[in-house]
Amino acid sequence: MKCVICKNGDTKNGFTTITLEKNGATLVFKNVPALVCDNCGEKYLEDSVSKELLFKAKGILESGVEVDIRDYQKVA
Template identity: 45%
Template sequence: MPCRHGEPRPGAVTVPLERDGMTIVFREVPALVCENCGEAFHDEAVTAALLKQAEQAAVAA
């Protein structure tokens, strides 16, 4: 949940994911971003797509 002091607004964020000592960075990921604290929230479809892409990258590395 947002910090309760700001409204989440549509935006894009950078998301780093780490796995087995490897870091994968996704840029311009759609998210709702709290205007007060900057915390980002992703819907289920975005999260699933990020995890799938990270898994594919880990296998290819």
């Protein structure tokens, strides 16, 4: 798709790192599938990915961590 930020680039399949902060806890997910603009580098998550990301985050945060770095591909 066309990038809505720079309006010049096209997005390509790639991976990104997403940081979530919730209730004082910080969670970092590496290797999150994303669409990345080949011009400005803006990243877009598909709805299904962002939903799954929040679902995975909820499970990890419920275990009581304060800071954690996870590989998105390896979180069940």
